[in-house]
Amino acid sequence: xxxxxxxxxxxxxxxxxxxxxxxxxxxxxxxxxxxxxxxxxxxxxxxxxxxxxxxxxxxxxxxxxxxxxxxxxxxxxxxxxxxxxxxxxxxxxxxxxxxxxxxxxxxxxxxxxxxxxxxxxxxxxxxxxxxxxxxxxxxxxxxxxxxxxxxxxxxxxxxxxxxxxxxxxxxxxxxxxxxxxxxxxxxxxxxxxxxxxxxxxxxxxxxxxxxxxxxxxxxxxxxxxxxxxxxxxxxxxxxxxxxxxxxxxxxxxxxxxxxxxxxxxxxxxxxxxxxxxxxxxxxxxxxxxxxxxxxxxxxxxxxxxxxxxxxxxxxxxxxxxxxxxxxxxxxxxxxxxxxxxxxxxxxxxxxxxxxxxxxxxxxxxxxxxxxxxxxxxxxxxxxxxxxxxxxxxxxxxxxxxxxxxxxxxxxxxxxxxxxxxxxxxxxxxxxxxxxxxxxxxxxxxxxxxxxxxxxxxxxxxxxxxxxxxxxxxxxxxxxxxxxxxxxxxxxxxxxxxxxxxxxxxxxxxxxxxxxxxxxxxxxxxxxxxxxxxxxxxxxxxxxxxxxxxxxxxxxxxxxxxxxxxxxxxxxxxxxxxxxxxxxxxxxxxxxxxxxxxxx
Numbered sequence: 001x002x003x004x005x006x007x008x009x010x011x012x013x014x015x016x017x018x019x020x021x022x023x024x025x026x027x028x029x030x031x032x033x034x035x036x037x038x039x040x041x042x043x044x045x046x047x048x049x050x051x052x053x054x055x056x057x058x059x060x061x062x063x064x065x066x067x068x069x070x071x072x073x074x075x076x077x078x079x080x081x082x083x084x085x086x087x088x089x090x091x092x093x094x095x096x097x098x099x100x101x102x103x104x105x106x107x108x109x110x111x112x113x114x115x116x117x118x119x120x121x122x123x124x125x126x127x128x129x130x131x132x133x134x135x136x137x138x139x140x141x142x143x144x145x146x147x148x149x150x151x152x153x154x155x156x157x158x159x160x161x162x163x164x165x166x167x168x169x170x171x172x173x174x175x176x177x178x179x180x181x182x183x184x185x186x187x188x189x190x191x192x193x194x195x196x197x198x199x200x201x202x203x204x205x206x207x208x209x210x211x212x213x214x215x216x217x218x219x220x221x222x223x224x225x226x227x228x229x230x231x232x233x234x235x236x237x238x239x240x241x242x243x244x245x246x247x248x249x250x251x252x253x254x255x256x257x258x259x260x261x262x263x264x265x266x267x268x269x270x271x272x273x274x275x276x277x278x279x280x281x282x283x284x285x286x287x288x289x290x291x292x293x294x295x296x297x298x299x300x301x302x303x304x305x306x307x308x309x310x311x312x313x314x315x316x317x318x319x320x321x322x323x324x325x326x327x328x329x330x331x332x333x334x335x336x337x338x339x340x341x342x343x344x345x346x347x348x349x350x351x352x353x354x355x356x357x358x359x360x361x362x363x364x365x366x367x368x369x370x371x372x373x374x375x376x377x378x379x380x381x382x383x384x385x386x387x388x389x390x391x392x393x394x395x396x397x398x399x400x401x402x403x404x405x406x407x408x409x410x411x412x413x414x415x416x417x418x419x420x421x422x423x424x425x426x427x428x429x430x431x432x433x434x435x436x437x438x439x440x441x442x443x444x445x446x447x448x449x450x451x452x453x454x455x456x457x458x459x460x461x462x463x464x465x466x467x468x469x470x471x472x473x474x475x476x477x478x479x480x481x482x483x484x485x486x487x488x489x490x491x492x493x494x495x496x497x498x499x500x501x502x503x504x505x506x507x508x509x510x511x512x513x514x515x516x517x518x519x520x521x522x523x524x525x526x527x528x529x530x531x532x533x534x535x536x537x538x539x540x541x542x543x544x545x546x547x548x549x550x551x552x553x554x555x556x557x558x559x560x561x562x563x564x565x566x567x568x569x570x571x572x573x574x575x576x577x578x579x580x581x582x583x584x585x586x587x588x589x590x591x592x593x594x595x596x597x598x599x
Contacts, residue, residue: 086312088264091257093309098233102226105184106191113195117203124196136200145206146213150281162273165221169228169269173235173262176254180236187229194222212290213283217276219297224265224272227305231258268301336430340580345509349573356425360568361561363421367414368561375407376553411560418564422571423481430579431489471514475499475506478574486582498581506577513573517566521559 092099116123125133139147152160168186175182201210238254239247279285334348353360476499483495499506 083260084264088260089304089309089312091260092264092305093313095230095234095257095261096306096309098237099227099230099305102187102229102233105187106222106226106229109188109191110195110198113192113197114199115195116192117196117199124200127193127196128200133200140204140206144283145201145204145209146280146283149213149276149283152277154277154281158273158277161276162270165224165269165273166266169224169262169265172225172228173231173258176232176235176258177239178236179239180233183229183232183236186232187225190222190225194218208287209283212287212294213280215294216280216290216297217272219294220268220272220275220301223301223305224268227265227268228262231261234258234261334429334576336576336579337583338580339583340576342505342509342512345573345576345580346512348576349513349569352426352429352572352576353569355429356568359425360418360421360565363418364561364564364568365557367410367417367564368557368559371407371410371414371560372553372557374410375404375556376549378404378406414560414564415567418567419478419571420481422568423478423485423575426482426572426575427485427489467514471507471510474510474570475503475574475577478571479578482575482578493582493585495578498578498585501584502577502581506574509573509577510570513570517569520566521562 113123113127120126136145136148139145144150168190172183172186175186198207198210198214201207235251235254235258238250242250245253334351335344340348479495479499483493486493
């Protein structure tokens with residue numbers, strides 16, 4: 001190859017690299033290939049033109065390419081700036097209808113709180129509680145109506161208030177999955193509470209003092225709640241009105257946008273907590289200064305979340321991403337032929353869960369309905385209290401054999417089916433075959449049924465002891481089922497050999513997955529279950545004799561379906577550990593690679 005031709009080719013590659021690198025739509029794979037080509041050419045030049053200027057020229061190009069990539073990597077912090085200057089304003093602009101809806105609902109709720117307080121003198125006491133009203137009235141009589149903000153230590157107050165506000169904002173955001181109804185409930189409650197709270201001081205001729213004190217932090221705090229509700233309504237709208245997308249794809253797109261909105265209000269909530277804890281207590285600050293602070297906060301919130309996004313939209317956003325644009329979902333590849341690290345087991349577990357969610361959800365709901373119906377028609381069965389939130393301890397009691405033998409037996413069958421189903425789905429993913437019936441057979445359901453019986457019998461023990469024993473014993477039946485399933489594919493493995501060699505790692509994986517399942521189940525112990533319980537009670541008349549039992553059955557079915565669904569996570573993780581242990585014992589993949597290398 002002539003030196004001049006060689007140089008011209010590399011100049012063209014460099015120009016192509018520069019154009020691709022500067023382009024917002026630059027293809028990372030193409031950039032990588034161009035960089036590899038340039039470095040390969042540099043190696044070629046060092047071999048064939050060791051004393052020519054082309055080597056120096058290519059070395060300089062390679063340095064420039066490396067510096068461009070390295071500089072970009074060092075300036076990743078610029079993404080932080082990009083989020084606040086471009087990305088979040090773009091999301092807020094595309095979500096302006098949800099923001100307007102959230103603001104209108106909050107103002108209407110505030111008006112309801114004021115009007116209700118005007119017509120009912122005890123309304124504020126009903127909403128805010130007897131103890132708070134009594135304390136505030138005592139502070140008013142003592143001549144310091146805002147004393148409540150001075151009684152706690154600033155540091156403790158900051159932690160408590162910020163944590164509570166973050167919790168309220170999080171639930172406003174996450175309850176969008178209830179098609180926006182949970183978000184609406186929280187927004188209405190907070191609006192009514194603020195209206196009743198503010199009128200309580202208006203009624204006692206303390207409007208000026210209360211306004212200048214409360215709204216120093218309240219401006220940012222309430223604005224953050226309204227914006228958090230905006231995030232919830234984004235999720236709710238994506239579920240209710242998916243448009244041309246599938247509901248799952250629409251939910252994913254709405255969830256990404258909502259998460260950005262929620263992340264954008266975290267500094268606002270922290271700032272509001274700081275102001276309430278360290279500055280609101282100084283009620284002797286001149287009124288003009290306090291009024292200017294409130295005005296500045298209000299102006300900032302309006303400017304950044306409303307005016308600035310609209311102006312940036314007219315100029316054009318840097319990314320120019322359409323609000324309905326979706327990136328493809330690329331599930332991580334599940335490894336079955338290598339020794340896995342714990343992190344790879346967790347990644348593979350959730351990848352399997354995502355791949356087979358539809359099948360798992362269908363069967364989980366079906367078996368939960370079956371178990372619930374058995375309990376509903378068994379009059380000796382002690383049902384769940386419909387006027388309480390769901391508790392894992394209550395679920396533990398409900399599916400114990402002492403409550404109902406029929407329910408217990410059906411629960412054993414359900415657990416065995418889910419266990420066998422999960423293992424079969426793992427083997428289906430490994431083989432890549434679509435014939436699921438060959439993998440799922442009644443013959444292999446028998447050992448799963450035995451394992452499910454042992455698992456369910458542990459519910460005779462107290463909750464803590466039962467959970468510990470489940471963690472210790474569950475790997476044994478899962479490994480046995482995997483070994484039997486493996487035998488059907490023509491391979492053999494004694495399950496207790498990998499089980500004994502990696503039992504410590506297995507327990508670590510099981511513990512992490514148990515904690516994950518426990519945290520996810522606790523979501524049903526929050527206002528999610530309370531909201532659905534309240535909603536169901538509104539649907540039935542108080543005179544309806546079966547009201548309590550029907551509500552109890554529905555809540556129990558939701559809990560059982562969630563329990564069966566999440567149980568598959570643990571089985572997936574153990575199945576991957578089985579294949580990792582198989583490679584430790586047999587080193588089949590390693591031997592195949594060695595044989596291939598010597599062919």
